[in-house]
Amino acid sequence: MGDKATKNQEGLSKKVFVNATLFNSLRRFIFMNLGIASILMLIACPSCLLSWEGLKSLFPEFIFSFLMSSSISFGGFYVDGYFDKRISWIQYPVKRLLFTAGTYLIYCFIISFILITAYVLIIVEEVTLSNISWSRMLSNTIYPIIIALIIISIFISRSWLFEWRNAAIEAEQLKSVKIASQYQSLKNQLNPHFLFNSLNALSNLVYESPDKSAEFIQQLSKIYRYVLDVQQEELVSLERELEFAENYLSLQKIRFENNLEYYIDVPKTSGFYLPPLSLQLLLENAIKHNIASNENPLKIMIEQTPESLIIRNRLQPKLTQNNNEKGIGLANIEKRYALLSDERIRITKTEKEFIVEIPLLKPELV
Numbered sequence: 001m002g003d004k005a006t007k008n009q010e011g012l013s014k015k016v017f018v019n020a021t022l023f024n025s026l027r028r029f030i031f032m033n034l035g036i037a038s039i040l041m042l043i044a045c046p047s048c049l050l051s052w053e054g055l056k057s058l059f060p061e062f063i064f065s066f067l068m069s070s071s072i073s074f075g076g077f078y079v080d081g082y083f084d085k086r087i088s089w090i091q092y093p094v095k096r097l098l099f100t101a102g103t104y105l106i107y108c109f110i111i112s113f114i115l116i117t118a119y120v121l122i123i124v125e126e127v128t129l130s131n132i133s134w135s136r137m138l139s140n141t142i143y144p145i146i147i148a149l150i151i152i153s154i155f156i157s158r159s160w161l162f163e164w165r166n167a168a169i170e171a172e173q174l175k176s177v178k179i180a181s182q183y184q185s186l187k188n189q190l191n192p193h194f195l196f197n198s199l200n201a202l203s204n205l206v207y208e209s210p211d212k213s214a215e216f217i218q219q220l221s222k223i224y225r226y227v228l229d230v231q232q233e234e235l236v237s238l239e240r241e242l243e244f245a246e247n248y249l250s251l252q253k254i255r256f257e258n259n260l261e262y263y264i265d266v267p268k269t270s271g272f273y274l275p276p277l278s279l280q281l282l283l284e285n286a287i288k289h290n291i292a293s294n295e296n297p298l299k300i301m302i303e304q305t306p307e308s309l310i311i312r313n314r315l316q317p318k319l320t321q322n323n324n325e326k327g328i329g330l331a332n333i334e335k336r337y338a339l340l341s342d343e344r345i346r347i348t349k350t351e352k353e354f355i356v357e358i359p360l361l362k363p364e365l366v
Helices: 002-044 046-050 052-084 093-123 134-139 142-208 210-229 238-259 278-289 327-340
Strands: 260-265 298-304 308-314 346-349 353-359
Touching (some): 002 046, 052 142, 093 142, 142 210, 238 278, 238 298
Antiparallel strands (some): 308 353
């Protein structure tokens, strides 16, 4: 019973709202055409407005001007609204222009001819249907047609601009949705990727040292919490990302001990942001593709420039690796930067080092 009463109340409220909207539109329409008729009377006979007799003499013409203006305006609204639902300005601009202008001008010719003829028959006593000059009635429609051309130009411009704006907004919204979907897909790629590689490293460590594997698991649980926390983030602060990177490298130190060395020199973190897990992917990439041994410890350095972060590692590739393979890490970061901003990462490979420079982002510029 309560649901039915609520629905009835909602229906009543909607009906009242629609009626109020129609009433406001009708009121604006009437006042607009009264204003147009008044301006026409002012142009036709300014001195007539200075006396009561003059105003009375203008009354028939005022009514005629109001009816003519209202009819022409109504036709413009109706014709424009009719073709708005049937022919798109974006898809068929020429067809829409010809149909809208042609239909409206035909309508204006017919309605002005009828109104002018009726006005002459009513006002001029000597004129009847038997002696009326039809050619003169036709020539009298020229002035309303000129006004109609001005009005239809306004309606066409307004309609085209509105549809173009709506199409532009819709395209931008679809673009934003697509970008958000692509970015979320790239982020979702990181979670299983990180987990798989961590478990793979752990499986190797279990056979080498149970104590180390236990410590590895404890550290991994803390690090994985961060991975879960940033899954829904578009950007994370440089400070948080560096803290995670240091935790990740300390985790790898458990596995590699003195075979891995790292240095972090980032003095200024405030106000800068990165896509989440960017550093982890680059560090993992360095560890995965390079030899780390007592004779050749792998050295990784994270440094800062005014606009970017530089991650460099000593180049000592594993013989079993394809050196030309970019891998999921670099490819993922490149795609996320492309979706987030106009900035691009820079990759440099020398005889001794592999260097990746990633831009530091600011939220207001993304």
